[in-house]
Amino acid sequence: MMTLVAVLSAIALFWVLAFRGSRLWLWTLAAFAYVGALYQTALIGPTAALWTLAVLVPLALLFNLRALRRSVITKPLFKAFKAVLPDMTDTEREALEAGDVWWEGEMFRGKPDWAKLMNFKRTTLSEEEQSFLDNETETLCAMLDDWQVGRDKDLPPQVWSYMREHKFFAMLISKDWGGLGFSAYAQSCVVTKIATRSLVASVTVMVPNSLGPGELLMHYGTRQQKQDMLPKLASGEWLPCFGLTGPEAGSDAGAIPDTGVVCMGEYQGEQVLGMRLNFSKRYITLAPVSDVVGLAIKLFDPDGLLGDKSKLEYGITCVLLPSDNPGVEIGRRHNPCHTPFMNGPINGKDVFVPIDFIIGGQANAGKGWRMLVECLSAGRGISLPALAAAASKAAYRATGAYANIRRQFKTPIGKFEGVQEASARIAGLTYKLEATRSVTASAVDHCSPSVVTAIAKYHMTSMMRTLLTDAMDIHGGRGVMAGPKNYLQSAYQAIPIAITVEGANILTRNLMIFGQGAIRCHPYVFPEMEAAREDDLHEFDHLLWSHIGFSVNRGVRALTLGLTGGRLASSPVDGPSRRYFQQLERMSAALAFTSDVTMAVLGGELKRKERLSARLGDVLSQLYMASATLKYFHDEGAQDEDLPYMQWVLDDALAEIDKAFDEFFSNFPNRAVAGLLRWVAFPLGRSHKPVADEISAKIAEHMLSPGALRDRLTSELYLNRSEDDPIGSLELTLDKLLAIEPLYNRFSKAVAKDIGPLNFTLEQQLKACVDKQIITPQEAEQIAEYDRLRVEAILVDAFDHELEEVSRWQVLDDEQRSKAA
Template sequence: MTTLLAILVAVGGLWALAYIGAPLLVTSAAIGAYIVALYGLGLMGPTAFAVTGGLFAVFAIALNLRPIRRLVTKPIFAGFKAVLPPMTSTEREALEAGDVWWEGEMFRGRPDWNMLKSFKRTQLTAEEQAFLDNETVELCRMIDDYKTVYEDRDLAPEVWDFMRQKKFFSMLITKEWGGLGFSAYAQSCVVTKIATKSITAAVTVMVPNSLGPGELLTHYGTDAQKEQWLPKLADGTEIPCFGLTGVEVGSDATAIPDVGVVCKGEWEGQEVVGMRLTFNKRYITLAPVASVIGLAFKLQDPEGLLGDPDKTDYGITCALIPASTPGVEIGRRHYPSGAFMNGPITGEDVFVPIDWIIGGVEKAGGGWRMLVECLSAGRGISLPALSAAGGKMAYRLTGAYSRIRRQFKLSVGKFEGVQEATGRIAGLNYRLEAVRTLTASAVDNCAPSVVTAIAKYHMTEMMRQSLTDAMDVHGGRGIMVGPRNYLSSAYQSVPVAITVEGANILTRSLMIFGQGAIRCHPYVFPEMEAAREDNLAEFDKLLWGHIGFSMNRGVRALTLGLTGGALAKAPVDGPTAKYYKQLERMSTSLAFVSDVTMGILGGELKRKERLSARLGDVLSHLYMASAVLKYYEDEGRREEDLPHVRWCLDDSLNAIYEAFDEFFSNFPIGFVGSAMRRMVFPFGRSYRPVSDALTGAIADMMMEPTELRDRLSEICYLPKDANDPVGLMEVAFDKLIQVEPLYNKYYKALSKGELTALTLEDRLVQAVEQGVLTQAEADQVGEYDRLRYEAIMTDAFTKEYLAGTAFHPEADAETVSEEQPAKVA
């Protein structure tokens, strides 16, 4: 019994030391003290003490004295260098670009919740709020989205002029150069609001404020370049575009075939050193109307004119070129899933001065770093803003429609099958807003690269799901294109968000975990650097720290699994505390599984894209779930938010389980996958899908005129004008809330056959005669029912209009003359 107790104490002590992550020296001292204690208590004889103590001393000295330990490390170091995959300069620049932020805490397995709790969400300044409330609202009011997308296929001239005059294209340019100098969060809010009215206008605004000449000049331009271009970009005199992608180049931007050859040539009557450019760009937003082009190409200097005779290939370089430069072909349009300006740019042997390189000659070859550093900010602002807008409008309008629209004598939003879709819209909308606010605020404080990739991929996918669900609920009302249809243009534009700034498939399968595992891990990238620098001493320190880190995360993962996360920490009390603990448990599990996977598969993991994608999903849902908890705290821990918080967290935890489950099932070495499964989920499945009751609860809330509904729709452009398609639904919904008890009395009498007249007017007369309603009540019901009918009505067109020989889409008209004004209701 004494021996068993001693063994249990030893195992328990080592387990505790591993769980808390005790340093090697502390662990060694504890083991030594334990051996001495056994001898002192008479539980170990002199011979056993001498043998055990001697062996332990040898190992302790070997592992704690670094010069001796390096003898053990040296063959490991040689093997590591032998299998280390080569890294190109572009891969290195992509890895080094940006900062590691909160995603690093979630990846490393022991998140510092106080870091998240103390992080201050960006607040709009008075100037930014005024711009959102005034200029942005005025811009939305000017836009006829149906006319823009389906008739003109362009924004109206007065809209273009207004955007120039009010500096919508220069929100990121500082006041020093005449721009607005808005925060990333403010830019996100502006783009979100515009997108709730017009995706075309939102894309037009967001591109100059994302990856483009303005941002590149701000960060990298020479003083002369800034003075020449930034004031003109700020006041709208110049419209920019950025030429990166092409026929053969999409997500793999480093493969661009476009070239610039350094040579001498004539410019403005003088011989100068310049570049002869040949390029063929496609999919370039704003190209058809751009006056200045940011151009990415591969720079060659065969004659050594840049001063280095041994360097010919400089790599990707960015230059700023006026669209009027001789040889540049620009102006033709693609027609993507939307009406925004997008088109090709081509040039053959276009000669330009060398000082047109952004940043000057010293930035020759520095284009890739510029692009990856600026691209992450765009991913964190523009596309999340579009996605949040889609989620907000799906939430607001589907909630109203599902209460207004009745089938089988019941509001369609009360059907459980419909609630599966509407509840998902509600939950995703809450998550979208939480991730939007946190990510945009992060961009205001640093340049997070992995976080913005997570936001780009998952938010655009959530928007796709929300709009698909909204279309399903609206049925024929969503299918029929026309001025009344507020869903069709957004739904049609979903592929744009899915595709741009990194195709979603590759963002998920290659970027999120591929970049996150190396950037967020405290040891992997430093170990790689130590190996490339042949620094054995540094590698030795990192290697043994890494071994301790892995043991700690493995022990923590199993311990938290066995206890259901009970030992994890939560920074708050109350109903959300359990979710913090579960996120810490899964964070620890991700760190453990990642280490095992990278240790076994090594460079092969780069080709196991589906495995990488699943671990990326775990990291992503850890980030999004923590964003939801942060949003709940920042919004004041309101009681009415809790069902949405629970839905988001339950859904994320289930998604994490599903990702891990598929990862373990498909791990190339079956018994290793099984062993990891038992470590992470020792008692089997830990999380379940969101319950039907919770989904139904938030679906019901979506149809109520609550403070939460208004808060989640706060940024939306929501006119109270029955001649606007969104305004009509708003007016009808507001009226329903006022008269619903009366309307239900009328509808009940109608359903029971007490009102037999064929028209609404005659039925209301009967209702008054029979005492079902007073005359005043009947007037209110009649007003609402006419609004209701218009709100669920779809458009119909004359054959002349659809053939293009008449130009006004007046609904349900037999003939349309060119003099008749278009109208909605």
């Protein structure tokens, strides 16, 4: 019996040490203390104690005396590590080093510091930013007719003028250079609001405020370049574009074949040192109307004219030149999914420009890739998440209203459980999108979180696709028929654009999120690689043994939290969200241990196991978005109205994490290791089920009616409460319905049972009900007015035979047809 107690005590002691992540010296002290306790309790005698110490003391010295450890253990491991360390190109290194590690690092490392998240201050709009959103942006939205923009294949001239005049293209340019100097969050809100009115206008605004000449000049331009160019960009005198992608380089921008060769040449009548450029770019937004073009090219200096005759290739370089520079071919357009924002190719053959046209001057020759990656990592967290949030806000508000107004079998379609399943996804994903948008844009205001913005870009655009598909399903034919009344058409039509641009979603998921996250977020992997490249044995020794301790700790934490259902995990709050914080910490520990073992077993092969790394990326992504949702929930006051929305998002995220882990373990090539990982992460089996029907029903029911949360979630939605506005018409109709709903239900019941079958028209039905004193004449007027609004709200557009002349709200009658003929 005493032996069993001793064994269990040893397991408990070292389990606690591992769970707490204790230092090596404490492990050593605990081992000696345990041997002493065994001796004192007579569980071992003097001989056994001496033999135990004879083994323990040398091991303690070997691992605790760093010089000895380095020489005997670490040095051979260091040699082996360097031998298998994969080569890393300069492009890969710059991509990895670009940007910052933010909250995603905490979630990746298995023991998140919740105080860091909860104490983080989300950006709020300044008075100036709020005024711009409420006034200039509101005015711009009122000027836009999305259907007419589609027919004209361009924004109206007055809209272009208004956007230039009011600096919509200069939100990121600082006030020092004539711009607005808005926060990333403010830019996100402006783009979101415009996108709820016109996708074409929103893309037109977002591109100059994302990756482009303005941002590159702000961060890297010379003083002279800033003085010469930024005021013109800020005033709208110059409209910029940036050429990165081309026929041979899409998501693999590092493979661009476009070149610049350093040479002497003539520019404006003078012989100057410059570059001869040859390039072919496509998918370039604003190219057809741009005044100045940014280009990414590969720079070569065969004659050593830049001063270093031993350096032939400088690498990717960013150049800025006028659109009318001789040799530049520009002006043609693409037609992106029949969404007519200005987008087209740029070509150049033997285009000569001075060397000073490099952004940042000659000193920045070859530094373009890092510049681009850093700017793109920030912009990715603003523009496309804003488009996704805009689509969700419009779909959420409009679908909720439509599902209450539209009735089948005398019941609002939003009450049917099948419809509620889709409605709940719209509501839950809208809450998740808004939480992720606000937290991510706020993060961009403080740093450049490259992994977080990749997560936001991929998952938010994918969620947009899901909820718009659900909205289309609920609307049925109302969502299919194109015309000015269709408020879903533009966003649904443009889904592939958001999915594709700024890094195709497939590659973002399969290569970037975990591939970059595993190295950047891990506390030891990238430093170990750097120590190996610098041949620094001392630093590698420290990192290696810290890494081993980290892995043991995360493995024990994952198993312990799995056995206890996460109840030993920390939470920064009490109340209904407490268990969700604990479950996320549990999954974070499982991800940290699984990632460590995976990288150790697969090594460089993991880079080619895209589906495996994508699943671990899905875990990291869901952890980030779920924690962002908890942050948003508490920042908004943890209101009762928000609670089922938060529960839906967290239950869905945890179920998705379970699914991703399960698929990862099922497909891991080493089955023994897969079994170990599954046992550690899920010792009691999978623990999270899909969202319960009860919670889905609550939020689906909630979105049918006005409320404070509905207004908060859609605060950036442009809403014109007019019968001539498609969403405004729905809002007016919904308000009227809620005002007379008991009366309308009484009338509908009477029509079905009390007034006879021969009253076909609404007028006949109302008259019959008044005659039978079921309703009063005044009530009949109210019902008639509501029904007029209802019919207008559910009608679809109809055109003449050639689809040219549009009857804005109803089918063309015979008289109109004869006039048209």
